[in-house]
Each structure stands twice: as C-alpha cells, then as structure tokens.
Amino acid sequence: MVLLDGSRLVVESLARAGADVFVGYPITPANLLYSYSMRRLPSALAAPDEITAAQWLCGFAATGLLPISATSFPGFALMLESLNMACMMELPLVVVLAQRLGPATGSATAGADGDLLLLQGAISGGFPLPVIAINSLEDCWNQPPLALALAAKLRTPVVLLSAKEMLMTQFSFELDSLPRIEPVPRRGDSGRRPHEPYAAGPDLVPDFLPVGNHEAQVRLNASTHDAGGIIQHLAPPALENTARLELKLLANLAEFTRFVLDEEAGADTVVVAWSVTASAAREAVASLRSRGRKVSLLLPNTLLPVPEDYLRILARYRRVVIAEENFSGHLRRILFGRAGRNGVVGVNALGRMVTPEEIAAAVDSDD
Amino acid sequence: MTDSDFLKPGSLPFCAGCGHHLVARNTARALARLSLDPLDVVLVTDIGCHGIVDRFFLTHTVHGLHGRAAALGAGIAAGLGRGKVIVFMGDGGASIGIQHLVECASRNFPLSVVVHNNMLYGMTGGQPSAMTPCGFRTAVMPGGKVEPGYDLCRIIHAAGAENVRRISGAGDFSEELAEAFAVPGFSLVEVVESCPSYGIRHNPGRKPADIARDAGLEFGVWQNPGRPVARLSPRADCQSLLELERLTVNWSSPLRGRFSVLVAGSAGGRVQQAAEALARAAVSTGLNASKKGAYPVTVGTGYSAAELILSSEPILHTGVVQPDAAVVVSADGLNYAGKVVQRMAAGQLVIDDGLELPPTGARVWRRPFQKLAGVKDAALLALLFLLRCNPVIPTAALLAAAKSGRGTDLFALLERLDEVRDSAIS
Numbered sequence: 026m027v028l029l030d031g032s033r034l035v036v037e038s039l040a041r042a043g044a045d046v047f048v049g050y051p052i053t054p055a056n057l058l059y060s061y062s063m064r065r066l067p068s069a070l071a072a073p074d075e076i077t078a079a080q081w082l083c084g085f086a087a088t089g090l091l092p093i094s095a096t097s098f099p100g101f102a103l104m105l106e107s108l109n110m111a112c113m114m115e116l117p118l119v120v121v122l123a124q125r126l127g128p129a130t131g132s133a134t135a136g137a138d139g140d141l142l143l144l145q146g147a148i149s150g151g152f153p154l155p156v157i158a159i160n161s162l163e164d165c166w167n168q169p170p171l172a173l174a175l176a177a178k179l180r181t182p183v184v185l186l187s188a189k190e191m192l193m194t195q196f197s198f199e200l201d202s203l204p205r206i207e208p209v210p211r212r213g214d215s216g217r218r219p220h221e222p223y224a225a226g227p228d229l230v231p232d233f234l235p236v237g238n239h240e241a242q243v244r245l246n247a248s249t250h251d252a253g254g255i256i257q258h259l260a261p262p263a264l265e266n267t268a269r270l271e272l273k274l275l276a277n278l279a280e281f282t283r284f285v286l287d288e289e290a291g292a293d294t295v296v297v298a299w300s301v302t303a304s305a306a307r308e309a310v311a312s313l314r315s316r317g318r319k320v321s322l323l324l325p326n327t328l329l330p331v332p333e334d335y336l337r338i339l340a341r342y343r344r345v346v347i348a349e350e351n352f353s354g355h356l357r358r359i360l361f362g363r364a365g366r367n368g369v370v371g372v373n374a375l376g377r378m379v380t381p382e383e384i385a386a387a388v389d390s391d392d
Numbered sequence: 393m394t395d396s397d398f399l400k401p402g403s404l405p406f407c408a409g410c411g412h413h414l415v416a417r418n419t420a421r422a423l424a425r426l427s428l429d430p431l432d433v434v435l436v437t438d439i440g441c442h443g444i445v446d447r448f449f450l451t452h453t454v455h456g457l458h459g460r461a462a463a464l465g466a467g468i469a470a471g472l473g474r475g476k477v478i479v480f481m482g483d484g485g486a487s488i489g490i491q492h493l494v495e496c497a498s499r500n501f502p503l504s505v506v507v508h509n510n511m512l513y514g515m516t517g518g519q520p521s522a523m524t525p526c527g528f529r530t531a532v533m534p535g536g537k538v539e540p541g542y543d544l545c546r547i548i549h550a551a552g553a554e555n556v557r558r559i560s561g562a563g564d565f566s567e568e569l570a571e572a573f574a575v576p577g578f579s580l581v582e583v584v585e586s587c588p589s590y591g592i593r594h595n596p597g598r599k600p601a602d603i604a605r606d607a608g609l610e611f612g613v614w615q616n617p618g619r620p621v622a623r624l625s626p627r628a629d630c631q632s633l634l635e636l637e638r639l640t641v642n643w644s645s646p647l648r649g650r651f652s653v654l655v656a657g658s659a660g661g662r663v664q665q666a667a668e669a670l671a672r673a674a675v676s677t678g679l680n681a682s683k684k685g686a687y688p689v690t691v692g693t694g695y696s697a698a699e700l701i702l703s704s705e706p707i708l709h710t711g712v713v714q715p716d717a718a719v720v721v722s723a724d725g726l727n728y729a730g731k732v733v734q735r736m737a738a739g740q741l742v743i744d745d746g747l748e749l750p751p752t753g754a755r756v757w758r759r760p761f762q763k764l765a766g767v768k769d770a771a772l773l774a775l776l777f778l779l780r781c782n783p784v785i786p787t788a789a790l791l792a793a794a795k796s797g798r799g800t801d802l803f804a805l806l807e808r809l810d811e812v813r814d815s816a817i818s
Contacts, residue, residue: 084467
C-alpha cells in the first residue's frame with residue numbers, strides 16, 4: 026500500500042503508454058502533472074506560455090513524436106486555436122485538462138467539472154474533440170493509454186479530462202493491483218507513393234509520415250486543404266477532407282468507447298456521473314441498494330463524441346439522474362439538450378462536491 | 393542541387409512587384425548553395441501572403457497559424473534533431489508572435505526565420521503592424537503611423553540569437569540567406585520589402601530601404617557567440633514514479649466505518665506534512681486514507697488546511713461536509729475552519745488555547761499546542777492529542793509516520809498536555 030495522488034498515476038501511465046515528450050506551463054491544479062512529467066517523461070520542456078506550449082506540441086507531433094501537456098481552463102483557452110490546428114493538421118497529442126472553478130481565473134484551488142460544454146464546442150465548426158474522462162483513481166491508470174492510443178490511431182488531439190479533486194488528493198492505494206501497460210501502436214506509412222498526407226484509408230484516417238523524412242514529401246496544413254495538403258479554399262475535395270475530420274472519429278468511436286454500466290434488473294432509474302462525481306454516485310447507488318431501492322449506474326469515460334451506446338442505455342430508463350459538479354448540467358445538456366426529457370433530473374453543485382446524499386435524494390424524490 | 397530542386401519553376405502567386413517573389417526565389421537559391429536535399433528541409437509558413445507559397449516549394453511544408461510559425465518550427469526543429477527548418481513569416485506574424493521569436497533566440501532553437509517585412513498586414517487590407525515605422529502610411533492610417541515600429545533585429549539579438557541580419561529585399565540576396573541558414577542555432581533575417589497593393593500606393597516614391605533607414609533601422613548583421621542548440625535529447629534513465637515507500641501494517645485500529653478530520657493552521661506550520669503523516673499512520677493500521685490540502689493561492693501565507701478521511705472501507709467520495717473532528721492551531725486556521733466548527737453539532741474540536749473559541753456543538757479540548765511545540769509542530773502535536781482523546785489509531789503510529797527528527801520530543805509534550813486543563817501553562 027502507498028499514499029499517492031492521481032497525477033502521479035496519470036503521468037506514469039502516459040509514460041508507459043509511450044508519451045515521448047511533455048511540454049508544460051505552470052497552472053493550478055495541473056502543477057503536479059507538470060512536476061511529475063518533468064521527472065518521468067523521456068523529454069520535457071518548460072514553455073514560456075500556453076500558446077508556445079501548444080505549438081511545440083504540434084511541432085513535435087509533426088515529427089512523429091507523441092507529445093502531451095497538462096493545463097487548466099485559463100491555459101486551455103489560450104491553447105484552443107493551436108488545438109484546432111492540430112485537429113486540422115491531424116496531429117496526435119494529448120492534453121490533460123485539470124478542471125477548476127471558473128469562469129476566467131475563478132478559484133484556482135477550488136474543484137469543478139465545468140469545462141465539458143466548452144470541449145463540446147472547442148473545434149470551430151462543431152467538429153468533435155475527443156474527450157476521455159477520469160472517473161476514479163483506477164482510471165488515472167487505465168484511461169491515459171486509451172487517450173494516447175486514440176490520438177495516435179486517429180491522428181487527433183485528445184483531451185484527458187480530470188479535476189483538482191482527483192489529481193491533487195492523496196489516497197491510500199494498492200499498486201500491485203495495477204494492470205500492465207504496453208506502449209500504444211503508432212500510425213505508420215503504407216508506402217503508397219507519391220505520399221498524400223491526407224489521403225485516408227478505409228478507416229478514414231490517413232497514414233502518417235513525419236515531416237523531415239527522406240522517403241516522401243509531407244505537407245501539413247492548418248488551412249482548408251485537399252488530400253495532398255494543398256490549400257484549396259472551397260474546392261469539393263478540400264471540403265470532403267474537412268468533413269472527414271468528423272467522420273473519422275465517428276467511424277472509429279466504438280473502438281475507443283469506455284464506460285462502466287452497473288445495471289440492476291427491474292430498475293427504472295439510472296444514475297449518470299462523470300469525473301469526481303462518479304465516486305459520489307457509486308456511494309449513492311450502494312446506499313440506495315442497501316435499503317432496497319433498485320437503481321442502475323452509468324459512468325461514462327468516453328464523453329465526446331457521445332457514443333450512441335449511452336443514448337440506447339438511457340432510453341431504457343424512465344428516470345435519468347445526472348450528477349455533475351457544475352452549475353449548468355453539462356453532460357445533461359449534451360445528452361438531452363435544453364429541452365430535456367421527462368424524467369431527466371440534474372444534481373449539480375457549484376464550488377463544492379456533489380454529495381452521495383444529494384444523489385440518493387434525487388433518486389428518492391420520485392418515490 | 394539547383395534552385396528548381398527546391399522551388400517549382402514558373403510564376404508565383406504574388407502581386408506584380410511584390411517583394412515576396414524575391415524572398416522565395418532567393419530562399420531556393422540559398423538552399424541550393426548549401427547543397428541540401430529538398431527532403432532535408434522543412435519550410436514552415438505563417439499566415440499572410442507569403443504563406444501561399446507552400447505549394448511551390450518541393451521541400452516538406454507546414455502551413456500554420458498567424459504569428460505562431462516560429463513556435464511551430466521550433467517544435468519541429470527540436471523534435472527532428474537533424475535537417476534544416478526554415479520559417480517564413482511577415483512583419484504582422486512577427487508582431488503577433490514576437491514572444492515565440494524571443495524564445496527561439498533565447499533557447500537557440502536550430503532554425504532560421506525569414507521575416508518578410510513589408511511594413512504592414514497585406515492580406516487583410518493594409519493595417520499597420522508593430523513593425524510599421526513611424527510615419528509610414530497604411531490603408532487604415534492614411535496620416536501615417538504615430539508610434540515607432542519595433543526594431544525586430546535589435547530585440548532578437550538582445551534575446552541571444554546567434555545571427556540576426558536586416559537586408560534589403562532587392563536583387564540577389566541568396567548569399568546572405570545561405571549564411572543565415574548555415575548557422576547551427578537560431579538565425580533571423582529581416583527582409584525589408586514593399587507591398588505594391590498597400591505600401592507603395594500609400595507611400596508613393598519612397599523606397600523600402602530608405603523608409604527603414606529614415607526610421608532609424610540599420611542594415612547589417614548582429615551576432616552572439618555560438619551556444620548549444622535546443623534539441624530534444626531523450627533521457628534513458630527515467631525512473632518510475634511508483635517507486636514509493638510501501639506502507640506496511642504494523643498497528644491495528646478499532647475504527648469500523650469512516651472518521652473524518654479537518655486540520656487547520658497557518659502556512660509554514662507543517663500542516664500538510666502533519667496531515668499526510670496521519671494518513672500514513674492510518675494506512676499503517678490497515679485503514680484506508682485520503683488527504684486533500686486546502687490553501688490560498690499564495691501558498692506561503694494565510695491558512696493551510698487539510699481534510700482527512702480514515703476508513704475501514706474503501707474510500708470513494710472524498711468530500712467532507714461535517715468532519716468528525718476538527719483540529720485548529722492558529723488564527724489563520726480558525727478563520728478558515730470557523731464556520732465548519734460552528735456547524736458541528738457533535739464530534740470533537742481540538743483547538744489551541746490562544747484562540748477564541750467559536751460556538752460549536754462539538755466537544756472541545758483547548759490546549760497550548762503552539763506554546764509547547766512551536767509554530768512548526770503545533771499541528772502534529774494537536775493531531776497526536778486528538779488521537780489521545782479518540783484513539784482511532786495509536787499515537788505511536790502517528791509518531792512513527794511523522795518520523796519526528798525535529799529535536800522536539802513530541803511524546804513528552806503529549807505527556808505534558810495531559811497535565812494541562814484548559815489554561816495556559818506557566
């Protein structure tokens with residue numbers, strides 16, 4: 026048994042999964058991720074600002090490395106244009122987003138899960154930015170390789186979403202229970218010549234050749250471009266290429282869909298929670314069941330794009346209780362829109378954690 | 393190699409008379425002079441008219457964001473570890489991304505930046521950039537810019553660039569470019585040229601080089617001594633972060649269920665260390681533990697607090713609304729924890745006797761922790777005292793976890809506390 030924080034597991038997991046380089050800029054509550062990465066990753070650089078950090082990430086990715094960074098909303102906001110560039114250039118990288126209470130600077134040392142709606146619209150045009158959530162201490166170990174594999178296979182930036190509570194709290198933890206982590210596969214070159222950097226195969230993802238290679242010319246482009254990486258304004262091949270950025274994620278989403286579904290026979294209510302509220306939801310469901318209340322539990326890791334599995338699961342339930350540590354009900358809005366649906370209930374908290382008792386009360390309120 | 397190995401023959405997509413033609417053609421000539429293979433070269437272009445030249449170059453090309461090409465190029469150059477990275481940007485991009493240029497110079501990233509300085513933003517309609525000289529007229533400033541423009545070369549030289557030069561973008565300047573490209577570390581070439589659509593129209597009869605000179609911008613070369621270049625050099629000796637002290641079970645605990653503690657003191661009072669020691673001690677009795685710190689953003693002043701959960705069951709939710717015990721050892725700590733203490737309807741409050749006692753439903757113990765143990769050990773002593781009052785784990789377990797090598801005999805102090813009854817000791 027050891028005493029450790031989630032940041033330690035996240036960085037060690039990313040390192041074992043094959044992250045090559047960390048680029049950091051100090052920001053609370055991502056500072057533990059920064060300091061651990063400086064010690065653990067094969068290479069690590071301290072950037073002078075967030076935009077530089079994001080551009081370096083993209084530059085490293087263009088050379089075939091798998092780069093990572095860690096930030097919180099204020100830094101993430103400054104990285105956003107560069108992450109759009111990574112999306113457009115199809116560069117694999119992972120940003121660990123340590124959520125804290127906003128808006129703006131907000132309260133740097135207060136927890137929150139308030140960035141999901143931002144992430145849903147982070148890429149101009151509404152294109153998806155894949156988001157993998159950490160819902161438990163075990164997830165700090167298990168989800169980083171998924172995020173890195175998704176980035177590498179689909180050539181995309183990925184957000185690994187967590188929060189201050191998970192990344193900075195120390196827990197007693199049994200290390201011997203951790204499964205082994207293997208390096209994630211890298212996207213390679215099929216050998217087709219001439220090389221077209223954005224000519225996609227059956228999985229809608231292009232092969233990858235790094236810039237600077239001696240085999241074939243590579244053109245990367247953040248502007249609207251065709252399969253050859255040439256700016257084409259509104260030419261149909263270029264627009265088809267842009268549309269492919271969304272289609273490739275949807276086409277491969279099933280491979281990267283992870284969630285915990287604990288269904289109880291006869292239950293007409295399901296509790297849904299993510300990030301730090303997932304633990305409260307587990308306690309609430311255990312408590313409810315201990316007194317005979319039938320209830321199911323869904324803890325989604327793959328948050329964006331939204332897997333259709335979730336919609337199918339939730340459609341089976343008369344009541345859906347969605348608990349999350351934000352004021353607006355981000356996941357609730359993403360799943361059900363502002364119109365909502367009969368039987369959908371939000372349990373939310375601003376500036377504090379949602380408690381198991383609040384979730385249980387929301388489930389009971391229908392009785 | 394010839395320049396046509398780097399740049400496709402034929403016309404370029406620039407306006408007639410635009411200086412960008414000559415920059416592109418001289419760049420190709422310079423690369424041919426250096427006998428580089430086209431696939432040794434990565435051309436990174438910024439946003440601006442110059443950036444549409446990508447398709448004509450036969451090197452690798454990367455077309456990025458406005459102002460960010462130098463930072464993107466730095467990542468590529470450092471990641472590659474070989475070859476030649478050249479960044480094209482305009483004076484507008486250099487203005488937006490000057491931080492990136494300063495950083496490239498300071499770290500000595502191995503790349504060369506060619507700044508197409510036509511003294512305005514051409515693609516967007518002729519707005520002034522930070523490098524537009526005083527008096528230069530643009531479409532949106534027909535009376536001329538009032539402020540002086542940046543002397544980019546001086547700034548980047550001061551930042552430590554190995555080689556910086558300002559040249560006039562007329563004729564064959566491939567030799568100057570080749571000299572800059574041959575620099576192992578960071579080099580920057582500012583090419584002074586003109587925009588026929590907006591610059592010449594609004595400043596008729598003035599030559600770009602004369603405008604620059606009139607603005608006090610010198611032409612020449614500025615150098616700094618060579619330094620190691622910034623490339624990634626992966627470490628082979630990265631040690632696992634999981635090489636942690638294994639906590640063994642050496643004691644036992646009577647606790648069944650969950651016991652939460654709020655400990656609050658001041659920054660510098662080793663509150664976090666004391667709380668972590670309690671968490672370790674709990675684990676050494678077979679319990680599970682969680683500990684989270686709370687402090688203001690100015691970590692060296694004000695309160696320092698920690699919430700602990702000790703539990704015989706796995707800990708999931710780490711929130712503590714009402715602690716089972718509160719330990720307060722300083723005024724800062726009381727300011728932080730006062731409201732929680734007031735809300736406590738039961739449980740225990742262990743508080744320094746120098747503090748005003750807030751109304752509370754908790755059972756109270758007041759002791760002179762600060763007087764006995766000093767600022768740095770008051771929190772630990774108070775936690776020990778809490779365990780004496782409520783032995784959820786043995787005090788010996790906490791003493792062992794704290795590894796008290798402080799020269800302070802905390803156990804003896806604990807014994808003295810037993811003799812004290814709600815008054816200051818003499």
